[in-house]
Amino acid sequence: MLLKRFGFVLIIIAASALYDSCSSNAEGFDLSLSGQFQPLVQIDLDEIKAKGKLVAITGFNPLSYFIYKGRPMGFDYDLLKMFTNELGVELEMIVVSNPDSMYEMMNTGRGDIIAFGQPVTKEGKLKAAYSDPHMEVQQVLVQRKPEGWRKMFTHQIDQYVVRELNELAGMQVHVRPSTSQFERILDIAEEIGYEIDVVPAVGETSMEDLVRMVAEGEISYTIADENVALISSTYFPNLDVQTVVSDKHGLSWAVRRNSPELLNALNSWLTTVNKREAYNMVYVKYFKSRKQLATWAESDFFSSGAGNISDYDDLIRRHARRVGWDWRLLAALIHEESRFDTEACSWAGAEGLMQLLPATASRFGVYDLTNPHLNIKAGTDYLVWLSEYWSDIQEPDERIKYVLASYNVGEGHVRDAMRLAVKNNSDPCNWESVAEFLIKKSKPQFYNDAVVRYGYCRGEVTVNYVKEILYKYNHYLQKILA
Numbered sequence: 317m318l319l320k321r322f323g324f325v326l327i328i329i330a331a332s333a334l335y336d337s338c339s340s341n342a343e344g345f346d347l348s349l350s351g352q353f354q355p356l357v358q359i360d361l362d363e364i365k366a367k368g369k370l371v372a373i374t375g376f377n378p379l380s381y382f383i384y385k386g387r388p389m390g391f392d393y394d395l396l397k398m399f400t401n402e403l404g405v406e407l408e409m410i411v412v413s414n415p416d417s418m419y420e421m422m423n424t425g426r427g428d429i430i431a432f433g434q435p436v437t438k439e440g441k442l443k444a445a446y447s448d449p450h451m452e453v454q455q456v457l458v459q460r461k462p463e464g465w466r467k468m469f470t471h472q473i474d475q476y477v478v479r480e481l482n483e484l485a486g487m488q489v490h491v492r493p494s495t496s497q498f499e500r501i502l503d504i505a506e507e508i509g510y511e512i513d514v515v516p517a518v519g520e521t522s523m524e525d526l527v528r529m530v531a532e533g534e535i536s537y538t539i540a541d542e543n544v545a546l547i548s549s550t551y552f553p554n555l556d557v558q559t560v561v562s563d564k565h566g567l568s569w570a571v572r573r574n575s576p577e578l579l580n581a582l583n584s585w586l587t588t589v590n591k592r593e594a595y596n597m598v599y600v601k602y603f604k605s606r607k608q609l610a611t612w613a614e615s616d617f618f619s620s621g622a623g624n625i626s627d628y629d630d631l632i633r634r635h636a637r638r639v640g641w642d643w644r645l646l647a648a649l650i651h652e653e654s655r656f657d658t659e660a661c662s663w664a665g666a667e668g669l670m671q672l673l674p675a676t677a678s679r680f681g682v683y684d685l686t687n688p689h690l691n692i693k694a695g696t697d698y699l700v701w702l703s704e705y706w707s708d709i710q711e712p713d714e715r716i717k718y719v720l721a722s723y724n725v726g727e728g729h730v731r732d733a734m735r736l737a738v739k740n741n742s743d744p745c746n747w748e749s750v751a752e753f754l755i756k757k758s759k760p761q762f763y764n765d766a767v768v769r770y771g772y773c774r775g776e777v778t779v780n781y782v783k784e785i786l787y788k789y790n791h792y793l794q795k796i797l798a
Contacts, residue, residue, distance in 0.1 A: 342351075353443050354573070357425035361403075361577035364428055369406040372396050373427035376411055376763055376771030379543055379602070383728065383770050389664065391543075391602045392431045392569075395450065402585055411771060413764035419443040423572055429582075433498075433543075433567035445573045447582045449566025450590075453542040455500055457484075457559040458530050465554065477556050478537070485510030489537045491527055492517045497539040500562050519565050524548065526756065528776070531555050545568075546603045550663070551777055601663055625796055626656040628669065628688050635696040639703060644796055646696070648788035649720065652781065658688055670695030682789060699723065709745055717747040717782050721754070725778040728770040732757060735767040747757050750781045 351718040364370055374380045374392055383392040393409070400407040406701065410427050412418060418430045422444065436446045462468070462476035478484060481504050491497045505512040515535075517526060526538040531552035542550070545557035571579050589595045625647045626632070632650065636643035653671040654660040665674050668691035677685055682694035702719045703726060709715040721730050734744035736753035743749045754775035756762040763772045 318628075318763060329562055349698045352424070355423040355425075355575075357423070357572075358574055359425055359428065359572070360575045364578065365403065365405060367376060369408050370396075370400050370429060371408045371410060372402065372429050372431045373410045373412060373421055374419075374432045375413075375415050379659075381409065384771045391451075391598065393573060394598045394601075395589075395595075396431050397467055398598075399582065399585055399590065403581065407610075408441060414614065414635075418798040421568075423568070426630045428571065428575070428578065430570040433569070435565050436568055438568065443573075444570035445575070445579050446570050446578065448586050449568050450586055451543070451567045453567060454544050454560050454564045455539050455541050455562035456557045457498060457561050458527050458540050458545055458548075459536065459556050461554050461556045461561070473556070475560070479559055481561065482508040482510065483596045484508065484512050484537070485598065486513070487537060488513040488515055488535070489539065490515045490529070491539055492518055492521065492526070495523075497523070497541075501539055522760065527555070528552070532697060537653070543603060551774065566710065608615040625648070625792065628692070631689055631692050635692045639696050639699045640797070642789075642793075644792035644798070645716070645789045646783045648792060649723070650695075651788055652785050658686055658691070667691075672698070702727065711745075714745065714747050717748075717786075720782045721747075721751075721778050721786055724781045725754075725773060725775070726770070729757065729773040729775070729778070730754065732768045732770050733772070735773065736762060736765060739765070739767055747782075751775075751782070755779055 326511050374390075377390075379387065380391060380392040383389070388409070396407055396409075398742050410421065412421065415432060418427075418432065419440075421427050422430055430444065433451060434440070440446065451700060459477050461473055465473055478487070484504060485508060489501050489512055491501055491514065498514070498516070501512060501514050505514070507706055513750055523538075523544055526535070527540055527548040529535045531548070531554060539561060540557075542557070542560075545555070549555045549557050569582065571582065625644070628650075629643070629647070632647050634642040636646040637706075639646065650656060650669050654669050656669065658669055659669065660669070661667050662671055664673070667685040669688055670691055672685055672691065672694055673683075674683070674685065676698060677683065677691075677694040680694045680697035682690045682697075685691050685694070699719060702722050703715065706715050706718045706722070718730060730750065733750045733754035736756065737749045739743045740753070742752070753762065754773065757768065757773040757775045762768065
């Protein structure tokens with residue numbers, strides 16, 4: 317399937333096709349006498365510049381590449397854009413379902429670079445040439461902060477969580493088997509001289525699944541790579557990811573072993589890029605930003621019960637009529653998005669009261685997102701568009717849920733969940749059924765399914781988003797006059 321959007325090309329390849337191409341001994345290499353695999357094509361930097369594009373191979377995940385509100389994002393993706401701008405070529409992304417196929421694809425010429433941050437391995441060095449590390453990570457212990465942590469100082473939190481490795485003695489730690497995390501927890505047990513109850517994760521439980529399970533209280537501890545843990549803590553602020561349990565190791569990209577000029581150009585760029593402000597902004601965007609945190613509390617706007625929710629109630633009433641919504645529903649959405657802060661700006665670049673991306677607002681002729689009137693106008697224009705888009709959902713209350721979900725994550729991911737629902741004999745026009753599969757789109761067996769077009773999605777966040785808005789709306793219905 318070929319999808320052209322946003323000035324780049326995205327190719328998603330079904331896992332079955334990948335397995336077919338990797339059958340028998342055809343892994344895209346000739347085996348030399350030295351035991352190293354030689355690529356079957358000769359494409360280096362000059363050829364890449366001549367064709368005017370670099371083809372990068374990656375996989376859907378919350379670090380390398382994902383789609384948010386229809387916009388391509390990801391730490392590796394943003395770095396690739398910086399690198400191709402430096403080279404003066406376009407970027408083409410190939411997103412595969414099976415990471416094991418990446419080397420074969422690159423060495424047969426279907427891609428030029430594997431941009432899927434990974435540690436250098438002996439096996440990998442036989443198949444590719446690795447760049448210098450573009451990032452160093454360490455493993456950290458993932459645990460929950462204590463109850464009431466928001467009101468505590470750091471030193472008070474430290475008294476409740478594990479900060480020294482010997483404190484893991486007798487504790488139960490869940491990790492995925494056959495991983496560096498599994499090996500590390502066994503080493504820790506040997507280092508401290510005490511038993512640790514190591515529980516191997518079952519089935520296709522991912523590192524992210526284990527982190528979520530800690531946040532939700534299903535398990536007490538797991539070990540994760542620092543980058544995964546940091547991103548997860550933006551969604552689950554009750555997680556503590558400060559206890560380091562390993563030394564640092566580098567994450568690198570890979571190129572063909574017969575592409576020395578491309579490798580030299582990449583390494584030369586890497587030696588300077590992490591000193592630039594643009595790199596720092598990308599790093600902060602994915603690993604340091606935190607979602608705006610606010611508590612649901614009574615305020616002057618609630619005390620009178622006279623119909624006041626915010627300073628912008630008149631604007632909200634006026635624009636809600638254009639959508640055909642109760643104005644209190646629109647107010648609930650705005651509260652969830654920005655807490656009525658006109659200067660709010662998200663980690664993804666969404667701005668203002670309705671947290672619109674500039675590209676979305678420009679579709680409706682709005683460029684000043686700090687202006688409350690223009691921001692709400694663009695946001696409600698978008699809601700009108702989404703309401704028309706979801707005209708196939710006949711029941712009005714159900715349609716609102718699809719609109720809200722799409723406003724949060726983009727209509728493409730919601731359509732993916734509908735296709736999964738159909739495939740699994742569930743009702744695609746029932747939000748509860750679709751929500752179930754939207755949540756499952758964070759699991760590889762679902763976001764790599766052949767019917768899925770937009771890949772990985774942290775659907776649980778979107779499902780909770782819809783619930784929170786409807787909860788607030790019902791609260792307003794009881795306390796605020798129409």
